[in-house]
Amino acid sequence: MDFLSVLRIGLQGLAVHKVRAALSMLGIIFGVASVVAVISVSEGARGEVLKQLAALGANNVIVRGIDWRADNTVAREKKKTARLRSDGLTVREADAVVSACDLFIAHAPMRKVFVPVRRGEATVSGDVVGTTPPFLQVMNFSLREGRWLNEADETVSRRVCVIEDAIRQEVFKTASAVGESLVIDQEPYVIVGVLESKVATDEKYDKADIKALNRRIYIPLSAALLRTTREPLSDEVHEVKFQVKPGLDIYSAEAYLSRFYETAHRMENVSKENRDYQVLVAQDLLKQVEESQKIFNIVMLCSAGISLLVGGIGIMNIMLANVTERRREVGIRRAVGATQPDILKQFLFESLIICTLGGVAGCILGVAFTFAVEHWTNWSTSLPWWGMFAAVGVSLLDGVCFGTFPAWKAAKLDPIEALRYE
Amino acid sequence: MIENGGLDMPRPIPLPDGHGAGDAVIEIRDIEKIYQLEGGPVHALKGISFTVRRGEFVSIMGQSGSGKSTLLHVLGCLHKASTGTFLLDGVDIAALDDEQLSRIRNEKVGMVFQKFNLLSQEDIVHNVALPLVYAHVPRHARLDLARGALELMGLGDRLHHKPTEISGGQSQRVAIARALVTEPALILADEPTGNLDSRTGEEIMGVFQALHRMGRTIVQVTHDREKAEYSQRIVHLKDGLIEKVETVERPRQAPIVQLGAKAKSLN
Numbered sequence: 001m002d003f004l005s006v007l008r009i010g011l012q013g014l015a016v017h018k019v020r021a022a023l024s025m026l027g028i029i030f031g032v033a034s035v036v037a038v039i040s041v042s043e044g045a046r047g048e049v050l051k052q053l054a055a056l057g058a059n060n061v062i063v064r065g066i067d068w069r070a071d072n073t074v075a076r077e078k079k080k081t082a083r084l085r086s087d088g089l090t091v092r093e094a095d096a097v098v099s100a101c102d103l104f105i106a107h108a109p110m111r112k113v114f115v116p117v118r119r120g121e122a123t124v125s126g127d128v129v130g131t132t133p134p135f136l137q138v139m140n141f142s143l144r145e146g147r148w149l150n151e152a153d154e155t156v157s158r159r160v161c162v163i164e165d166a167i168r169q170e171v172f173k174t175a176s177a178v179g180e181s182l183v184i185d186q187e188p189y190v191i192v193g194v195l196e197s198k199v200a201t202d203e204k205y206d207k208a209d210i211k212a213l214n215r216r217i218y219i220p221l222s223a224a225l226l227r228t229t230r231e232p233l234s235d236e237v238h239e240v241k242f243q244v245k246p247g248l249d250i251y252s253a254e255a256y257l258s259r260f261y262e263t264a265h266r267m268e269n270v271s272k273e274n275r276d277y278q279v280l281v282a283q284d285l286l287k288q289v290e291e292s293q294k295i296f297n298i299v300m301l302c303s304a305g306i307s308l309l310v311g312g313i314g315i316m317n318i319m320l321a322n323v324t325e326r327r328r329e330v331g332i333r334r335a336v337g338a339t340q341p342d343i344l345k346q347f348l349f350e351s352l353i354i355c356t357l358g359g360v361a362g363c364i365l366g367v368a369f370t371f372a373v374e375h376w377t378n379w380s381t382s383l384p385w386w387g388m389f390a391a392v393g394v395s396l397l398d399g400v401c402f403g404t405f406p407a408w409k410a411a412k413l414d415p416i417e418a419l420r421y422e
Numbered sequence: 423m424i425e426n427g428g429l430d431m432p433r434p435i436p437l438p439d440g441h442g443a444g445d446a447v448i449e450i451r452d453i454e455k456i457y458q459l460e461g462g463p464v465h466a467l468k469g470i471s472f473t474v475r476r477g478e479f480v481s482i483m484g485q486s487g488s489g490k491s492t493l494l495h496v497l498g499c500l501h502k503a504s505t506g507t508f509l510l511d512g513v514d515i516a517a518l519d520d521e522q523l524s525r526i527r528n529e530k531v532g533m534v535f536q537k538f539n540l541l542s543q544e545d546i547v548h549n550v551a552l553p554l555v556y557a558h559v560p561r562h563a564r565l566d567l568a569r570g571a572l573e574l575m576g577l578g579d580r581l582h583h584k585p586t587e588i589s590g591g592q593s594q595r596v597a598i599a600r601a602l603v604t605e606p607a608l609i610l611a612d613e614p615t616g617n618l619d620s621r622t623g624e625e626i627m628g629v630f631q632a633l634h635r636m637g638r639t640i641v642q643v644t645h646d647r648e649k650a651e652y653s654q655r656i657v658h659l660k661d662g663l664i665e666k667v668e669t670v671e672r673p674r675q676a677p678i679v680q681l682g683a684k685a686k687s688l689n
Contacts (some may be wrong), residue, residue, distance in 0.1 A: 002555075016544070197571070332539045335498070335539070338556050419535070
């Protein structure tokens with residue numbers, strides 16, 4: 001039997017009970033729509049993280065002090081214990097790492113300064129960060145206007161700062177903020193440069209620090225150390241970013257840093273969660289995000305799977321009813337020469353038509369859902385071409401899995417018994 | 423009298439080449455059919471032998487339970503006999519598997535049923551073309567052949583009617599067209615007038631007689647003596663055995679049916 005004939009017979013078979021066929025499609029439609037939605041939301045999230053990784057510096061290894069300000073007495077106690085072993089992260093030890101090995105091309109220590117920032121009488125919401133000139137290169141940031149902090153600023157702890165574009169827009173509302181000033185911890189700082197704003201951010205990715213990135217005010221590290229109020233027990237620097245040489249394995253650099261800090265902080269016998277620092281690879285942040293994404297994916301895929309299962313059972317049910325109702329037709333076809341494979345093909349094809357139509361409708365619904373998600377929740381989504389194929393493929397698989405039994409039953413009907421059916 | 427009944431037609435269906443009346447289309451020897459039922463085996467046919475030659479019009483008669491339906495199913499290759507030999511147009515049916523049997527049904531047997539057995543969702547031209555779908559005939563060719571067969575049956579202007587839109591007599595003509603379309607060696611009819619009034623029944627007998635005159639081999643199964651007398655020979659079955667074979671000296675003659683002309687009952 002040629003393809004067109006099978007198609008024609010299949011469509012005719014379904015046309016007899018249009019509503020029934022449409023209802024049996026619903027399960028498939030919702031199942032495929034969820035598959036499409038899962039793929040597009042998780043791919044969108046992945047794409048977003050990748051973009052942010054680029055912003056963070058995919059080639060960076062970050063050594064971060066455990067945040068003393070964590071609102072947690074246990075953390076505080078741990079910190080106190082750790083202080084008995086080491087002084088926390090320092091500039092000196094970061095410099096020592098870089099000079100002792102040939103793995104890094106640049107490094108930038110960062111000190112977060114928790115002090116009030118004002119413009120005139122108004123409070124400016126921004127995080128003050130002290131850092132060194134290589135920071136711009138390590139982070140691969142670019143300037144919108146003015147200049148970045150230089151060695152001279154660092155040497156004399158000059159009261160200059162570079163702000164993020166978001167702060168310029170909020171505070172100054174003018175095209176240029178260079179030459180203006182901000183009061184940081186009671187001292188005026190002159191703005192010498194404004195950074196380009198970072199990629200669109202999302203609350204989900206606080207871990208990646210992107211949101212905070214757009215709210216930063218950078219001052220020379222020496223100014224941060226000398227001019228601002230320092231808290232007891234606080235590390236000298238909160239974070240050091242090491243930029244790995246291109247072509248080198250980022251994980252061996254990470255291993256080197258881990259060993260170094262372990263020795264320097266005398267933490268060989270201390271378990272990882274009790275140490276006063278952690279070594280992070282930017283790419284690991286992606287893994288963390290993917291890990292949390294995974295739960296969402298599993299839940300959604302389970303619901304998609306259940307929909308497809310229920311849809312498949314619905315199709316099997318409908319097809320079994322079809323086969324029973326159309327036994328006489330099977331008998332007639334067999335009497336005029338249809339073979340068992342011909343009958344099997346005919347009924348299997350009907351299931352496949354239901355599933356294909358359901359799959360396509362599901363894709364459309366899924367895409368609509370994806371747009372709705374993007375529109376209402378601000379999540380970014382992206383639907384790769386393979387997602388569509390996967391969704392329709394899954395629905396076809398559903399058709400084959402659940403359509404074979406009814407089709408086989410039809411094919412195995414005894415022609416005479418079938419012809420006797422009223 | 424019948425004059426030129428089957429010959430005056432737009433599309434004559436020729437006899438297969440190289441065969442005149444005389445060679446056997448059906449040759450059965452000691453056919454038995456045993457059904458294994460819950461209550462024990464049932465001997466539906468207990469050893470039947472007869473031959474139908476090409477071009478013959480034969481009736482098989484018997485009361486219900488005589489085994490005539492079983493014999494029809496065996497002759498139509500819908501079931502195989504339990505024992506015995508059955509040569510259909512020279513092919514040994516006993517040796518065939520289910521797929522080959524399907525092919526034989528498609529190529530060598532055209533079945534006409536009491537209840538017409540047309541597919542209600544298809545129009546009549548597609549109903550007639552149905553066997554050609556399974557014979558792998560290309561779409562255009564099969565619609566042409568179906569149209570030809572329907573024109574022969576006088577239904578050339580009803581091609582796209584649904585079976586529900588035509589009368590019983592017309593439905594049976596469609597069924598006959600479907601049986602003819604593959605040019606089978608044998609036309610096998612199961613009580614072909616059982617669902618028709620007597621006038622229409624007679625008309626269908628006229629169609630069979632016209633086909634017979636064209637050289638078609640026809641076997642009909644009937645319980646109606648009068649309808650059996652339209653054929654040349656009657657095989658009487660009783661209790662799964664042949665009771666007697668009767669030659670009809672003067673077959674009944676149905677009113678003239680002009681194949682290819684518009685069917686009378688269309689009006």
